[in-house]
Each structure stands twice: as C-alpha cells, then as structure tokens.
Amino acid sequence: MADPRVNRRSRAGQVWQRIAPWLRWGTAAVLSTLLLLDLAFPPQLPTRADTSVVVVARDGTPLRAFADADGVWRHPATPDTVSPLYLQALLGYEDRWFRRHPGINPWALARAAGQWTRGGRIVSGGSTLTMQVARILDPTPRGRTVGGKLVQMLRAVQLEVHLSKDEILALYLTRAPFGGTIEGVEAASWAYLGKPASQLSHAEAALLAVLPQAPSRLRPDREPEAARAARDKVLERMVTLGVWSRGEVDDGKVEAVVARSLRQPMHAALLAQRLRESAPRQARIVSTIDIGLQRVLEQRVSSYFSQLPERTSAALLVVDNRTLEAQAYVGSVAFGDRARLGHVDMVRAWRSPGSTLKPFLYGMALDDGLIHSGSLMSDAPQSFDGYRPGNFDAAFNGPVAADDALRLSLNVPAVDLLDRVGPARFAARLENAGVTLRFPRGAAPNLSLILGGTGATLEQLVGAHAALHREGIAGRVRLTPEAPLVERLLMSPGAAWIVREILESNPRPGERIETFDTGGRPRVSWKTGTSYGYRDAWAIGGTHHYTVGVWVGRPDGTPLPGQYGAVTALPLLFETVDSLPRDRADAVRTPPPRNVREVEICWPLGTAADAQTGALCQRRRDAWTLDGNVPQTLPERDASRWGAGVVRFDVDVTSGLRLSAECSATHVRRSAEVARWPALVAPWLPATARQASRLPALSPDCAPDGRDASEALHIEGLTPGTLLARPPNSTHGVRLQLRALGSEGRVQWLLDGRWIGETRGTQWLRHEFDTPGAHTLTALADDGAWRSVEFRVAE
Secondary structure, three states: OOHHHHHHHHHHHHHHHHHHHHHHHHHHHHHHHHHHHHHHOOOOOOOOOOEEEEEEOOOOEEEEEOOOOOOOOEEOOOOOOOHHHHHHHHHHHHHOOOOOOOOOOOHHHHHHHHHHHHHHOOOOOOOOHHHHHHHHOOOOOOOOOHHHHHHHHHHHHHHHHHHHHHHHHHHHHHHHHHHOOEEOHHHHHHHHHHHHHHHHHHHHHHHHHHHOOOOOOOOOOHHHHHHHHHHHHHHHHHHOOOOOOOHHHHHHHHHOOOOOOOOOOOOOHHHHHHHHHHHOOOOOOEOOOOHHHHHHHHHHHHHHOOOOOOEEEEEEEEEEOOOOOOEEEEEOOOOOOOOOOOOOOOOOEEEOOOOOHHHHHHHHHHHHOOOOOOOOEEEEOOOOOEEEEEEEEOOEEEEEEHHOOOOOOOOHHHHHHHHHOOOOHHHHHHHHHOOOOEEOOOOOOOOHHHOOOOOOOHHHHHHHHHHOOOOOEEEEOOOOOOOOOEEEOOOOHHHHHHHHHHOOOOOOOOOOOOOOOOOOOOOOOEEEEOOHHEEEEEEEEEOOOOEEEEEEOOOOOOOOOOOOHHHHHHHHHHHHHHHHHOHHOOOOOOOOOOOEEEEEEEEOOOOHHHOOOOOOOEEEEEEEEEOOEEEOOOOOOOOOOOOOOEEEEEEEEOOEEEEEEOEEEEEEEEEEEEEEEOHHHHHOOOHHHHHHOOOOEEHHHHHHHOOOOOOOOOEEOOOOEEEOOOOOOOOOOEEEEEEEEOOOOOEEEEEEOOOEEEEEOOOEEEEEEEEEEEEEEEEEOOOEEEEEEEEOOOO
C-alpha cells in the first residue's frame, strides 16, 4: 500500500512544476514593471538649489541662515549631527522597524487596513519614515486616500532602492515640517529652543520628535499646552519600549515647554553673507568664528557706538596670530540699520589708512640700515619737492628719536623716511605682504601714502600688523578652516621685534609708561590713525596671541568732526584686548632675537657712545640696533648753511680761535671737532646744545673759510620781551604784521611750535595773537637759518 505522504509530496511537486513558470514570469513582469515605472517616474530627490544655506561658527553654532527660494528656513542635518536622544525618540515613536523594512511596514499597513475596515475611515496610515520622506519630497495633494498611500508606498520603495537608510533619515532630519517656514530638526531646535539639535534633553527630543505630526497644532510658541501633552505622550512611549528609564521620563516631564518666538540667528551677518556669496553651492559653511567672543563683541560695539552721530558705523576684526583665523568679525555697528548703512561691510571696505602704515615703514628702514630705534630725526617744517607735511596737532617737536616719532605718530619724520626708502618700493613690499594699496586712477605711489593718501582695508591691515607678532611674517586673514594659509615676509624678525617693542612701550592714554611687569594685563603693540578730514578713525593692536583692528567712520565717506583714532577707536581696542583669552605669555616681554642688541648711542651723531669722544657725545640714550648696525644721523636736505655731522677744524692753541688755511700770523695749531645738530631742529635746542655745536670765531688774521654758521634771520614787527595788549573794548586779539629778513627762500612761521603760516623772502605775515600768556614765535628758513622771539599777550 502506497504511503499517503509520498503521494502528497508527489502531487505538490506536480503542482509546483505547473505554476513555477508562471511565478517566474510573473515576478519578472512585476520587476520589469517596477523598473519601467522607476525609469518613467524617478523619485524627486532634492538638489542643492532647493536647500537653504547656514553659516556656522567653528563649534557648529549657526551664525546666520539664508532661506531657500521659497523662503523656507532649513539647516542641513544628518544622524551624526543630532542628539542620539532625538533619534531614539523619533524612531521609537515613529518607526521602530526603520532599519529593517524595505520602505513599507506590512504589519503597520495591516493594522491601518483593519482600522479602516472596522471604522470605515483611515485612523492611522501605517506610514514609515521612508513613506513620510516620500510625501515630503512629493507634496502633490492626494489626501489620506488609499490611492495616496499606494503612491507613497511605491515612492518609499524607490527611495530604499536609490538611497541608504542614513541618507533617507538625513532627508527627514533636514526637511520634516516644524511649523511656519521652519523645516528640519536643526532649524527647529535653534528657532524654538535656541540650541543645536546635538544638545537636546530627553524632553526636548520628545517634543521635536512629535512636532512634525501636527506642526500647526503643536507649535510650542503658539500652543504650549498642546505641545506639552504630545511631548509627554512620547515620553511615556519611550518608557513602555524600555528605551528610557522612568526617572529620565519623570525628570523630562518637569521641564516647561519653551514658548519662544521664532527667530533666526543673526551673528557675524556680513561675514556670513560674504561666505555665502563665495560658496553659493554649499549648504553648510563652517567659519572660524568663536561664537562666544562674537556675541560679546557685537554687543560691545553696538553699545559703544550707539551715541555717535547718525550715519556712523564701525568695524572690528580679531585674528589669531598663530593661525591667522578670524575669531570675531563685526562688519558694521548694526546690521540692517539703514541710517548707519549697516549693510556695508567695513571690514573689507577701502578706506584711507591714516597713520596705520607707519610701523611697516620703520621696520623697512631698520632692515635697510637707515635707522636704529634711537636715531635722531627732525620734526620740523620741511619741503619734499613742494610737499610740506604737518603733524596732526599742527605742532612740531624739533629733535626726536625714531621710536618716539613712531609712538607719537609724527608726520614729518615718517615722510622723510619714506622719501629715503622710496614710495614705490614701500608700496610694492606691502603688496607682496598682502596689503594692496589703492590709488586714484593713473596715480603712482607718492609720499602722501604714509599719511593716509591711499586706500586699504581693515582686513589687510590686521593681517599685516599680525607680522609684528609672527617674526615679521604677514598673512591673509582666514575666514574658514579650509582656507589656505597664505604668508609673506614683511620685515625681518629682528625689525618686527624692535617695532613691536616700540609700540608696546607706548603707555595707554592716561597712564604712565608701563613696566615689563604688567600685572597680568596683556602687553599691546598699538597704533592709531586718522584720515584727512576726520573721515576714518583707526586703532590696530596686537598681543602675543591676537591682533585686533577697529575702524570708525561713515561708510559714505563724509567727515566725522572731532572723532579720531586715539579718542574714538582706541578705547574699544583696549576693551577688546582685555576681554580676550590670555595666558602668561601675553603679559611677558619676549626676549629679543640674537641679532638685536641694545646699545648706548649719542646725539647728535647717532652712533655708538663708545666710539665717540666726550665732546661729540652731547646727549646719551639707549637704542635697539639690528645686525650690529649703528647708523649715523641721516643727512638733512636743503640746509646749506648748517649741516649735521662732525666738523673738523684747526684752532690756535693759545687763543682757541678757529684757523683757516690762510692766516697772516704765526699760530700753533691743534685739531678740534664739534658735532653739529641738524639745522632744522636748532630752534628747539637749549642754548647749551647750540653753544656746544657752534664753531669758535675765526681768528682776525685768517681768510674766511665759509664755515661761519649764522642764525641770520631777523624778525621785523615784534621785539623780544614785548607785552602785547588788546585795544580797549576790542573783541579781537592783537593783530601784527611780521616778516623775516635774511633769507630769499621760504620761511615757516611757528607759534609755540605750531605752524601758523609761510612767507617767501620779504613777504609779510599777518597774524592775530589772542591767547594770553607767554609765547615763542619762530621763523625757520629752508636753509636752516632761524630766529626766535619771546613775548607775552596780556590778559
């Protein structure tokens, strides 16, 4: 008798043989159909063009977001950039089988079908996260119908074929609706909670996980109670699933639902706009900005300049000297403020740099061997082929050291140095180092550039000033971590150290000269600048770690009377420096390089004291020298009557009178020498210094030798010791007509060291003296001849 089980297996095999071809052909037909449908109706995967842009600080904090073409705020997000708590809440509440199903969940669909059969309507759709993504990408309105669900299912399968699970999840994290124009968990986290999605608590994760279910009804800024109830439901689900503990959930329920108004971040707004323009196809741009420092300085700039006149703006840039990365970037006082032209980025605007280029000139002169830090320079009226610069306060100081000339930002010594270095060469050195000077069309570099007669940007100036703390190496400011490090040698390490030492030794306004022990406060090498007409006020300074630049002015270029670097920009510079992170290196003086040595020098010659006799060394001082060079005082121009340097001559041993080559009497001669001061500084010298430099009188029996120096000018119109009094009932000062006799050339007139006018030959100078007290009037000719008259103006 046959075994019935064998018969059954035989019949089953026969049935399979009959239907197998149909199954194979049916499967192939289905797969072919799906393939054709996929080719005919490919999934609508997003492109870069339909996403918004977010610019973030170096720690990922958004600085500014830019909406997409439809005005939607959407920040890129991936499973790696959001909190694990949020992923647990999302997958636990929405789709526990996300990692396992092929885009559709049969069990969830069966449950939804049963609910529809029993109730006659769809209660839950059984949607997976993949199906939700399909609906987000293809928002064609079909309603919650069976047809709509079938389309979503087909689209979901397509997504699973084309994308990985993490890519599908990233689409949801970036594009899920969260109310209004907010899409994606990152944008929602910042908009509602003011924090990144990577730092969510249990309660916050639950809230954001449920919000896309009904974004309008559950918006926490409008419906906090409804949002709270939905959040707590998710929290309980997480306990039921065993993902979170009861204690964690109970603690989460205690947290209040934040009812914060929607607002997008707006920090370093102009930098963010700049970076977006430079990388238009990038959805997430990482900058070098320190968000904590940026927030503090934005608030400080806004409050600091709020009282300035209208249309006034300001810019501030902080750069890390080690990496040249921008740590803070404030492009205007208030972004969006129309009255202050807040949309103009003054960090990269071309403006007159005032005196901020002077440190580079002195560094170049040190490298050229023209000066050392104590070189004698003439701060007196001078003509440079018709260009006659004056100082900011219209006063002159006479003999000054190079370091004091730089610290005081004196103009005549700087123009004198630039004339010797060469304007074109100086401009070329700056351009090579990253500072591109802008001149009027067709104009070439000239002497005025060192006083601000050119254009530069705050960004380039900060990159150049950083060279003082980077062994002379300037560089391009980096705005993103991936930006290349572009560096150029601006001056030698030794010259950079000397210039920095000069600027660091300049006391803060209102303080005494700082000792090297600053009590922990950073040593700052600082320089201010003010452009012609008070259009630009600058302050740029550096510490061991940071370089800070401040600009204040009006973007439209109109004057800002009374506002200049030391008053307007410098206080903010010091406030910023004092608020920066620091260590001991910021307060300690760095040792000089091996090729920098401190030497005692003598004026007026400017050479080492140990190489001069006592008679030549009239005034001693210390100076920093580079590479062993101790250059002599620079020769002066157009001073034919009285030149600087050592003058050697013979004198009679008995009488001490000077002897020329031809004398009728017999003399016992001996050699003598005196050190002469530059002629142009003579009016500022004490009588003892002038006497020490004067040649003895020529013996009467000797022929003239052409060496008789003379203060031959005579001032006509004012007698020494005169007391000037106003006429009775006069509202004016005392008006005088003056002229200088003894020179056919130009004569500069100074009142108490301040320039008041210029005459030529016997021309008259008309001036009103209205300030009571003692005064000194000086007439100084181009050839060095001069005369001073002391007088008083009555009360």
